[in-house]
Amino acid sequence: MTYDLYYWxxxxxxxxxxxxxxxxxxxxxxxxxxLDVSQxxxxxxxxxxxxxxxxxQRPLAPPFLVDGDVLIAQTAVIVSYxxxxxDLAPLEERDRLFARTIAATTADFVAEAHDTHHPVGVxxxxxxxxxxxxxxxxxxxxxxxxxxxxxxxxxLGGNPSGPEHLVGDRLSYADLGLFQTVAGLxxxxxxxxxxxxxxxxxxxxxxxxVAMVERVAAYLASDRRIAFNEDGIFRHYRELDDE
Amino acid sequence: MTYDLYYWxxxxxxxxxxxxxxxxxxxxxxxxxxLDVSQxxxxxxxxxxxxxxxxxQRPLAPPFLVDGDVLIAQTAVIVSYxxxxxDLAPLEERDRLFARTIAATTADFVAEAHDTHHPVGVxxxxxxxxxxxxxxxxxxxxxxxxxxxxxxxxxLGGNPSGPEHLVGDRLSYADLGLFQTVAGLxxxxxxxxxxxxxxxxxxxxxxxxVAMVERVAAYLASDRRIAFNEDGIFRHYRELDDE
Numbered sequence: 001m002t003y004d005l006y007y008w009x010x011x012x013x014x015x016x017x018x019x020x021x022x023x024x025x026x027x028x029x030x031x032x033x034x035l036d037v038s039q040x041x042x043x044x045x046x047x048x049x050x051x052x053x054x055x056x057q058r059p060l061a062p063p064f065l066v067d068g069d070v071l072i073a074q075t076a077v078i079v080s081y082x083x084x085x086x087d088l089a090p091l092e093e094r095d096r097l098f099a100r101t102i103a104a105t106t107a108d109f110v111a112e113a114h115d116t117h118h119p120v121g122v123x124x125x126x127x128x129x130x131x132x133x134x135x136x137x138x139x140x141x142x143x144x145x146x147x148x149x150x151x152x153x154x155x156l157g158g159n160p161s162g163p164e165h166l167v168g169d170r171l172s173y174a175d176l177g178l179f180q181t182v183a184g185l186x187x188x189x190x191x192x193x194x195x196x197x198x199x200x201x202x203x204x205x206x207x208x209x210v211a212m213v214e215r216v217a218a219y220l221a222s223d224r225r226i227a228f229n230e231d232g233i234f235r236h237y238r239e240l241d242d243e
Numbered sequence: 244m245t246y247d248l249y250y251w252x253x254x255x256x257x258x259x260x261x262x263x264x265x266x267x268x269x270x271x272x273x274x275x276x277x278l279d280v281s282q283x284x285x286x287x288x289x290x291x292x293x294x295x296x297x298x299x300q301r302p303l304a305p306p307f308l309v310d311g312d313v314l315i316a317q318t319a320v321i322v323s324y325x326x327x328x329x330d331l332a333p334l335e336e337r338d339r340l341f342a343r344t345i346a347a348t349t350a351d352f353v354a355e356a357h358d359t360h361h362p363v364g365v366x367x368x369x370x371x372x373x374x375x376x377x378x379x380x381x382x383x384x385x386x387x388x389x390x391x392x393x394x395x396x397x398x399l400g401g402n403p404s405g406p407e408h409l410v411g412d413r414l415s416y417a418d419l420g421l422f423q424t425v426a427g428l429x430x431x432x433x434x435x436x437x438x439x440x441x442x443x444x445x446x447x448x449x450x451x452x453v454a455m456v457e458r459v460a461a462y463l464a465s466d467r468r469i470a471f472n473e474d475g476i477f478r479h480y481r482e483l484d485d486e
Contacts, residue, residue, distance in 0.1 A: 056401025057341045057410070060348050060394045070337045074347035076319075081340065094313045097324065098300045104317035104347070105303050111354065119362050119375065121382035132362065132375045139364035151303045158299025167300070 003029040003082075004066040006046040006059075011232035012184070012225075014075045014110065015063040020176045021079050023219040025086035031224070033062075075110075076103040083173030090168025098167050102155070102174040106181055109148045113185065114233045116140045116240055126230075126237070137240035141192045145185065149200045152178055156202035163202045164209065171213060178203065179210035184234030189241045246272040246325075247309040249289040249302075254475035255427070255468075257318045257353065258306040263419045264322050266462040268329035274467070276305075318353075319346040326416030333411025341410050345398070345417040349424055352391045356428065357476045359383045359483055369473075369480070380483035384435045388428065392443045395421055399445035406445045407452065414456060421446065422453035427477030432484045 003022060007015025009031075022029045035041025049071070052058040059073035065081070072078055080100045083089040090096050119136040120129040152166065161169035166178060182203065186193045197204050210216055219225055228234055246265060250258025252274075265272045278284025292314070295301040302316035308324070315321055323343045326332040333339050362379040363372040395409065404412035409421060425446065429436045440447050453459055462468055471477055 052397055052401060056398065056403065057337075057344075058394075058397065058401075059344065060391070064344075070340055071344075072340045073344045074319075074351075076317075077340070077343045077347050094300075097313055097315045097320070100320045101300075101302065101307075101314075101316045104320050104350075107347075108317075108354075111351075115358070120378045121386075123382055123386055129378075132378070135363045135372075135375070139366055143364075143366055148303070151301070154295055154301065155299065158295060158301075160299065 001028070001067075003027065004032050005029055005063060006032050006049060006066070007063040009034040009043065010226065010229075012180075012228060012234070013063075013232045014107075016226075017075045017106075017110075017177055017180055018063050018065065018078050018082070019224070020180055020216065020219070021082045021086075021088055021173050023224075024171070024176060024213060024215050025082060025088055026215055027082075027086055074107075076100070076107045079103050079173040079177065087170075088176070089172050090170070092168070095168045099172050099174045102166055103177055105148075105151075106174070106177040109144075109181055110184075110233060112140055112144055113181075113188065116188075117235050117237060126235070130239075133237075133240060138242075141189060141240075141242060145189070145192065146196060146199075149196065149203055152203050153200045156206060164206070166206070171210070175206060175210055176216075179207045179216075182207045184228065184232075187228040188234040188236050190236070191241045191243045195243045244271070244310075246270065247275050248272055248306060249275050249292060249309070250306040252277040252286065253469065253472075255423075255471060256306075256476045257350075259469075260318045260349075260353075260420055260423055261306050261308065261321050261325070262467070263423055263459065263462070264325045264329075264331055264416045266467075267414070267419055267456060267458050268325060268331055269458055270325075270329055317350075319343070319350045322346050322416040322420065331414060331416050331419070333413070333415055335411070338411045342415050342417045345409055346420055348391075348394075349417070349420040352387075352424055353427075353476060355383055355387055356424075356431065359431075360478050360480060369478070373482075376480075376483060381485075384432060384483075384485060388432070388435065389439060389442075392439065392446055395446050396443045399449060407449070409449070414453070418449060418453055419459075422450045422459075425450045427471065427475075430471040431477040431479050433479070434484045434486045438486045 005018055032041050033043045033046045048054055057071045064073035065078045072081055080103055089099055116137040117126045117133050119132040155166050156163040166174045248261055275284050276286045276289045291297055300314045307316035308321045315324055323346055332342055359380040360369045360376050362375040398409050399406040409417045
């Protein structure tokens with residue numbers, strides 16, 4: 001069985017949250033839009049699904065995952081689906097549900113990170129909304145990042161199984177999502193994150209541990225891991241960052 | 244068994260998506276923050292959970308639902324949890340997963356509607372970000388609303404069980420979410436919605452049908468249904484609307 005992931009081929013973006021779960025699970029998958037057209041790949045194959053050419057259950061936007069006759073979209077929905085099927089989710093039902101809560105909250109955090117460079121709209125270039133971005137990034141940097149990180153830190157500190165994981169006693173897709181978000185913020189807002197992170201030692205420790213998970217480490221060192229860049233969700237614009 | 248819903252007591256907001264599922268399911272629930280303090284209610288009871296006073300699995304923000312020892316937050320996660328337990332979800336697994344996709348996409352749509360009046364940040368008043376709001380609302384009104392509505396219309400048109408439901412052959416939480424979103428947009432952007440809706444007849448028909456579901460109709464006519472207002476997610480500011 002091979003999963004088909006559809007996402008923009010040249011960025012980490014939201015698709016990276018799915019890639020990390022697939023890689024950490026060690027399952028077979030095709031990153032379809034990055035494949036050659038001769039292999040059924042390319043962005044046209046992605047657009048075909050979005051237009052409904054492949055069936056009535058179409059996604060509004062990537063990332064989306066095709067698993068046989070199942071199509072699901074939305075990062076938080078996809079990672080919970082995969083995590084629960086491949087031993088990257090807590091075992092107990094209440095913890096499984098709370099992991100879904102965490103993933104959906106992380107998706108909100110990511111959307112807020114995105115909107116620092118696109119506060120007016122996705123149809124416009126960053127350069128056409130820079131003034132608004134300066135205002136939005138200030139609030140994100142000075143209030144929102146710490147609000148979210150404090151929440152993750154509290155979850156780690158309160159986890160009855162110990163501060164190694166956000167929920168439950170094993171690596172889950174919730175942990176992978178926090179790792180990716182902190183990595184992205186470190187790229188986009190290096191000055192701010194450098195001054196903030198000492199206040200969140202358990203978050204920092206979790207991120208270090210995730211990066212050392214064998215399959216994750218192998219993935220990060222591979223050419224499957226696209227570098228952060230200014231077409232993605234986490235973008236480094238010097239003027240939006242500050243200590 | 245009684246569910247405890249926690250949400251801001253004076254607005255529909257995101258909590259309304261949960262209220263609608265609870266009402267349509269006909270299950271017993273307490274809208275805790277709207278209860279008197281003597282009954283264990285009030286916003287302080289909500290803040291206690293958010294501070295972690297009630298256990299380590301705390302939500303970042305309302306709405307959240309407590310069901311025995313389960314706590315879940317995030318609108319899309321809560322409505323799928325309730326819908327799947329109370330016959331307001333499709334029966335087949337692939338359809339159940341697609342309903343989750345729809346609910347998460349609707350949550351994005353709602354976040355975009357919110358950001359029309361708060362494009363810079365939630366910590367500021369609307370009046371302090373009105374210039375940015377004028378720009379953001381224009382793009383939302385002219386591009387985003389039609390993009391989302393076209394997607395729902397395509398799902399209805401493509402549903403093998405017929406255009407009465409977004410997915411599957413019965414009323415689901417996905418349908419309830421679309422109803423609430425169109426109602427909110429009709430309140431916030433009456434001119435724009437009046438000119439747009441004729442292009443989406445299946446969406447319009449679904450919303451009419453949902454409003455006539457017996458339990459939904461009873462709820463909408465009750466004093467449990469809070470009126471839309473300018474503290475909620477969907478706000479009517481004349482200057483943000485246009486045909």
